[in-house]
Amino acid sequence: MMIRIAAFLALVCLCTGESCSDPVITPSAYTTSDAVISSESVFIVELSLACANEAQSVALYADVNGRQFPVTRGQDVGKYQVSWSMPHKQASSGTYQVKFFDEESYSSLRKAQRNNEDSDSIQPLFSVNVDHRGAWNGPWLATEVTAALVGILVYYLAFNAKSTIQA
Amino acid sequence: MRALYVFALLALLGQGTGEEGARLLASKSLLNRYAVEGRDLTLQYNIYNVGTSAALEVELSDDSFPPEDFGIVSGMLNVKWDRIAPASNVSHTVVLRPLKAGYFNFTSASVSYLAQEEGQVVVGYTSAPGQGGILAQREFDRRFSPHYVNHLSFQTICMVIVDFSQRPLTGVPVKSLDTPTHSMVFLYLYYFLHCRIIVKTSTMK
Numbered sequence: 001m002m003i004r005i006a007a008f009l010a011l012v013c014l015c016t017g018e019s020c021s022d023p024v025i026t027p028s029a030y031t032t033s034d035a036v037i038s039s040e041s042v043f044i045v046e047l048s049l050a051c052a053n054e055a056q057s058v059a060l061y062a063d064v065n066g067r068q069f070p071v072t073r074g075q076d077v078g079k080y081q082v083s084w085s086m087p088h089k090q091a092s093s094g095t096y097q098v099k100f101f102d103e104e105s106y107s108s109l110r111k112a113q114r115n116n117e118d119s120d121s122i123q124p125l126f127s128v129n130v131d132h133r134g135a136w137n138g139p140w141l142a143t144e145v146t147a148a149l150v151g152i153l154v155y156y157l158a159f160n161a162k163s164t165i166q167a
Numbered sequence: 168m169r170a171l172y173v174f175a176l177l178a179l180l181g182q183g184t185g186e187e188g189a190r191l192l193a194s195k196s197l198l199n200r201y202a203v204e205g206r207d208l209t210l211q212y213n214i215y216n217v218g219t220s221a222a223l224e225v226e227l228s229d230d231s232f233p234p235e236d237f238g239i240v241s242g243m244l245n246v247k248w249d250r251i252a253p254a255s256n257v258s259h260t261v262v263l264r265p266l267k268a269g270y271f272n273f274t275s276a277s278v279s280y281l282a283q284e285e286g287q288v289v290v291g292y293t294s295a296p297g298q299g300g301i302l303a304q305r306e307f308d309r310r311f312s313p314h315y316v317n318h319l320s321f322q323t324i325c326m327v328i329v330d331f332s333q334r335p336l337t338g339v340p341v342k343s344l345d346t347p348t349h350s351m352v353f354l355y356l357y358y359f360l361h362c363r364i365i366v367k368t369s370t371m372k
Contacts, residue, residue, distance in 0.1 A: 030241035030262055036311060038209050040198045042260045044241045059249050072246040072259055081243055083260035085198065085211060139313055144362060147318040151358065154326060 019102055020125065022052035027128045032091070035135035041091035044083045045098055045128055060125070061106040063099045068109075071100065093134030099124035170194060173294040174215075188282035189222035189253065191215065193293040195229075195276055198260075202299055203307045204268040207240055212293060214248075214278060215256040222251045222280040227259060227293075229276035236271070238264045244276075251280075268303035314365065321361060 027047040032038050043064075051058065060071035062082040072081045082098060101109055102125050112119045174192050191214055198209040212229075216222050226247040242261030251257055265271070275292040282289050 028241070032207070032209070034207065037201050037203060037206055038198055039200050040209075042198065042209050042211070042262070044260055044262065046241065046243070057249075070248055070251075070257060072243075072248060072257075074243045075245045075247075079243065081246065081259070083242065083258065085258070085260060138311075143313040143315060143318050147322060150322055151325065151355070154322075155355075 018055040018058050019104065020049070020051035020053065020055050020058045023126050024050045024052075025126055025128070029128070029130040031130065031132040032088075032135050033133060035088045035137045038135070040085045041088050041132075041135050042083060042085040043091075043096065043130055043132065044081065045130060046079070046081045047128065049078045049080060059103050061101045061103075063101065063109065063124070064096055088135050088137070091132065091135065093132050096130045096132060097127055098130060099127040101125055170196075170294070187220065188218050188286065189216055189220050189251070189280065190218035190282070191222050191225065191251065191278055191280055191289075191291060192217055193227070193276070193278045193291065195273075195293040195296060197273065197296050197299065201307065202265060202271075202301045203304065204265050204301055205304050206264070206307075208237075208263045208265055208301075210261045210263065212259040212261075212276065213256055214251060214258075216251045216253050218282065219253055220283065221253055222282065223284060224249065225251055225278065225280040227276060227278050229261075231274045231276065232263060236265065236267050238266055240264050265301045268301050268306075270298055270300050272298045309365070317365070321358065325358065 025047045027045060029046075030042075030044040032041040032043075035041070045062075049058065049060075056077055057073075060080055062069050062071050064082075064084060067084065069082055069084060072083075073079070074081060101122070105122055105125060109119055109122045112122060173194065193212060193214045195210065195212050198211050202208050210229075212227055214225065214227065224247065227245070229244045232244065240262040242259075244261055246259060248257060273296040275295040277290060277292055279288050279290045281287075
């Protein structure tokens with residue numbers, strides 16, 4: 001009898017993840033803008049989450065273009081961060097949609113993926129759009145080359161003018 | 168390859184008490200080709216669980232960046248994960264901005280976790296990138312900035328000189344003043360030397 005009660009209580013205690021109702025988020029995003037200094041493009045989404053039911057330790061999972069990550073938690077309550085990196089060539093400019101799932105919706109997402117069902121139908125808790133402007137790789141044509149070309153052009157024009165005058 | 172040696176070393180150092188349980192290996196690396204004062208410095212932390220069970224209450228904490236020397240652009244230096252499943256990894260990125268140039272020793276961050284539920288807290292350290300130099304803004308610009316003003320002003324000066332040497336102000340069509348300092352050859356030699364000076368001074372220590 002006691003064992004059954006203990007087992008029941010243990011089962012209840014194992015359900016650690018809390019769910020969040022009416023999430024209110026304040027997101028901020030960072031993407032790499034300079035490809036000369038950085039060797040890879042990184043994306044960072046930081047957000048503060050406030051729940052209507054004041055749930056404290058909500059476990060979140062993020063999905064970006066088919067890649068899934070667990071969401072890192074900061075020291076302060078309600079602060080979360082997702083970050084991922086990819087080589088500059090693969091990090092095309094545009095909008096990346098980051099979907100955030102809680103435990104329940106994440107497990108249904110994984111199940112849908114395992115069974116090859118449509119995973120887009122699973123509703124995320126909320127989602128954040130990240131705008132990536134693309135990392136700058138330096139000017140398309142180096143300025144020394146442009147300057148040399150302009151110099152050659154000017155020389156050619158001057159030489160022509162000179163020949164016309166002298167001819 | 169170097170990361171492999173580091174992981175092997177960490178694996179030897181982080182010997183747990185039993186065969187069961189989680190074991191975390193963590194690396195800290197700089198994703199920068201150059202560290203420049205006033206520009207973004209990207210750090211990546213990767214944590215791999217090579218144990219047989221999930222690691223719980225994982226906390227990564229990096230105190231090696233004094234706030235007066237590094238500003239935080241994005242990301243958090245003290246973070247935690249609820250669990251890291253066995254045979255999986257997580258990655259965390261932070262972007263800092265060095266406020267001072269000079270040499271800096273990038274040391275390890277610390278990782279603490281529970282190898283088993285109700286187990287003892289295990290503390291480990293990430294790999295350390297080691298000592299690196301943070302370039303001053305001026306030195307980096309000398310080498311990599313487009314030098315627009317330099318080129319523009321030089322071209323303008325060249326064109327003014329060329330104009331005066333090809334068409335004298337009297338308006339009478341005479342032969343050009345092909346004096347040594349006004350010849351095109353001299354101008355291009357001067358331009359070549361100018362560019363050489365820029366390159367030479369930028370590669371000086």
